Amino acid sequence: MPLRLTTDFNGLFGDTLCLSHEETCHTPEGEHVVVTEGMSAVALEPDSDEHGNPMELFATGIIERAPEELACLGSRWVLRIDADGVRHRPPSRPDSSG
8 A cells, every 4th residue: 555645746846746855754644754765655735626625636656765956955755656647636534545
């Protein structure tokens, strides 16, 4: 099951999404988690649709160390987004992996 992480999708660069400027990442429940390269994850961010209804942005992929061009900006971990890209959906439940 993919690890659920929160992030800011303003850190999206093509198929690379910045996850953290720290050595740990954050779950939707606010926990700090240690990640390693190669872990499967789903990144989440609260959002709303055009009518103001709660939605979330989400993307699935594999965790990697930030490439040099992002590491110099402070990023430590990124999500290499899979072919499904970034999507919208109704907010997920805590036991939902994506």
